[in-house]
Amino acid sequence: MFMNSALETLRRDFGGDIIEPGAAEYASASGSVLVSGSPAYVLRPRSVADVQAGVRFAAGAGLVLSVRGGGHGFPGFGTNDGGVVIDLRGLASVEVVDKDRHRVRIGGGATWGQVAAALAPHGLAISSGDTKSVGVGGLTLTGGIGWKVRKYGLALDNVVDAEVVTASGEVVRASAERNPELFWAIRGGGGNFGVVTAFDFVAHPTTDVFYGKITFPASEAAGVLAGWADYLRTAPAELTSIANLANPFAGGPEAPVEIHVAFDGDDPDLAAQALDPIRRLGTVLDDDVALTPYVDTLVDGMTPPPGIQLVTRSGFVDKESVPEVLQILTEVGAAERSPIISIRSVGGAVSQVPDDATAYAHRRAELMFVTTIAGPKPVVEAAGPGLEAIWGRLAPHVSGAYANFLASATDDDVAAVYPTWTYERLAAVKRRYDPGNLFARNHNVRPEVLLS
Ligand SMILES: Cc1cc2nc3c(=O)[nH]c(=O)nc-3n(C[C@H](O)[C@H](O)[C@H](O)COP(=O)(O)OP(=O)(O)OC[C@H]3O[C@@H](n4cnc5c(N)ncnc54)[C@H](O)[C@@H]3O)c2cc1C
Numbered sequence: 178m179f180m181n182s183a184l185e186t187l188r189r190d191f192g193g194d195i196i197e198p199g200a201a202e203y204a205s206a207s208g209s210v211l212v213s214g215s216p217a218y219v220l221r222p223r224s225v226a227d228v229q230a231g232v233r234f235a236a237g238a239g240l241v242l243s244v245r246g247g248g249h250g251f252p253g254f255g256t257n258d259g260g261v262v263i264d265l266r267g268l269a270s271v272e273v274v275d276k277d278r279h280r281v282r283i284g285g286g287a288t289w290g291q292v293a294a295a296l297a298p299h300g301l302a303i304s305s306g307d308t309k310s311v312g313v314g315g316l317t318l319t320g321g322i323g324w325k326v327r328k329y330g331l332a333l334d335n336v337v338d339a340e341v342v343t344a345s346g347e348v349v350r351a352s353a354e355r356n357p358e359l360f361w362a363i364r365g366g367g368g369n370f371g372v373v374t375a376f377d378f379v380a381h382p383t384t385d386v387f388y389g390k391i392t393f394p395a396s397e398a399a400g401v402l403a404g405w406a407d408y409l410r411t412a413p414a415e416l417t418s419i420a421n422l423a424n425p426f427a428g429g430p431e432a433p434v435e436i437h438v439a440f441d442g443d444d445p446d447l448a449a450q451a452l453d454p455i456r457r458l459g460t461v462l463d464d465d466v467a468l469t470p471y472v473d474t475l476v477d478g479m480t481p482p483p484g485i486q487l488v489t490r491s492g493f494v495d496k497e498s499v500p501e502v503l504q505i506l507t508e509v510g511a512a513e514r515s516p517i518i519s520i521r522s523v524g525g526a527v528s529q530v531p532d533d534a535t536a537y538a539h540r541r542a543e544l545m546f547v548t549t550i551a552g553p554k555p556v557v558e559a560a561g562p563g564l565e566a567i568w569g570r571l572a573p574h575v576s577g578a579y580a581n582f583l584a585s586a587t588d589d590d591v592a593a594v595y596p597t598w599t600y601e602r603l604a605a606v607k608r609r610y611d612p613g614n615l616f617a618r619n620h621n622v623r624p625e626v627l628l629s
Contacts, residue, residue, distance in 0.1 A: 183237040190230040194221040212253025233346040235261040243618045247312020251584040254618040271295035285373045293472040302383035304329035310478035319580045324439035327525025328414040333364040338377035344611040362606040365536030367619040387440040387448040389466035392433035397459040402503045404458040415441040422510035422518040488550045491582035492575035493542035501574045516548035538599045547582045
């Protein structure tokens with residue numbers, strides 16, 4: 178009865194598409210990119226008022242609510258079984274609202290490929306990620322480690338304002354001036370506080386950039402990685418880099434060490450000065466670094482075939498633990514059936530932001546690394562004990578986890594993402610904006626007061 182009246186209200190107030198099981202688009206609309214789902218309703222809003230109606234419907238009907246941005250979240254929070262999905266793909270506009278101050282308004286359902294393409298004609302770009310189809314929403318609300326991270330910080334460091342539909346269906350603004358605690362919380366606290374229907378970012382003037390990869394033999398991994406991490410401590414902030422090991426498509430344990438680089442500038446001499454110390458780290462097997470339009474540094478995301486699972490786990494590494502972690506990862510990468518290992522440089526502008534300025538709590542880390550196992554369920558399950566053993570070795574040297582590369586959301590995961598003081602401050606914001614925990618499909622901050 179209650180459900181019927183909530184549904185009637187939704188059908189009256191909602192101006193977008195309502196996709197239900199049996200509809201032609203349901204098969205493609207029901208899952209997120211990495212995880213399948215069977216929601217009762219997929220709502221595709223066309224306006225902020227539609228988002229309000231969708232939130233009120235889910236709350237009124239007592240249904241589980243997922244918010245889908247780009248749908249690339251590893252745990253599959255962008256869908257559910259039997260509940261409501263608010264799929265924001267229709268809110269994907271990208272508008273330069275202040276040319277002089279490079280201020281850009283972006284719909285909460287845009288992808289980074291849409292953003293890069295829209296900003297390129299203006300000579301602008303935003304520090305974001307490395308993949309076109311990843312959503313602005315999910316990536317930004319939890320961090321955003323992309324090709325400009327050492328110069329301009331995380332994606333969330335470049336947000337100056339946001340429009341949020343809270344659990345009551347109200348629209349509020351969050352900025353340094355308006356609702357500053359909410360503004361603090363949405364920069365690191367994920368989708369816990371509402372649906373972000375629009376972000377205002379400050380973009381940066383962007384030229385073509387020097388982008389590509391330099392590879393070294395697997396046998397030189399230990400020295401290359403140690404030298405790479407040492408060098409990045411003092412390298413120009415224009416240089417951002419990712420090191421990949423054990424690429425299964427390039428030989429697994431025999432695969433060359435790939436040092437991916439982006440130098441944010443088009444001056445060949447400055448780029449050479451920044452990149453040559455990397456070239457001197459070992460025997461260069463291949464070097465395809467070339468001047469590239471920034472928009473082309475973003476790659477197409479891959480949708481895994483049905484039945485393939487991805488187990489992604491991440492950790493941050495502070496300066497004093499870098500040698501131990503790199504040593505362990507080198508040994509792991511050299512063994513048969515290693516997970517894919519990817520190590521990202523952070524530091525730079527990320528570490529210049531005060532610890533308590535945003536809810537992202539890992540400012541001191543020099544590196545963030547990810548292990549990934551991919552395969553059908555039995556393969557992934559069989560790899561589980563080996564993965565646990567690897568993470569058992571790493572545990573004493575790792576400080577916290579990056580929620581954007583975390584396929585699980587256990588209590589331990591949530592504690593690794595949000596240290597205690599961050600969690601308690603987030604919980605206070607949660608009590609104010611979502612006391613009933615409607616927005617629970619995320620690394621969840623529960624509103625109740627913890628008894629310690
Ligand atoms: C191929 C690939 C490449 C990646 N590359 C990078 C990278 O270079 N750098 C990096 O930092 N991360 C990267 N990631 C990780 C990525 O940031 C996360 O997976 C992120 O959660 C994806 O966001 P999404 O909006 O696409 O996903 P979704 O699954 O739609 O959302 C993820 C979470 O955010 C919430 N959410 C999304 N949009 C909103 C919104 N507008 N309002 C409120 N809540 C919202 C969802 O409810 C969910 O809890 C990559 C992931 C993949 C799969």
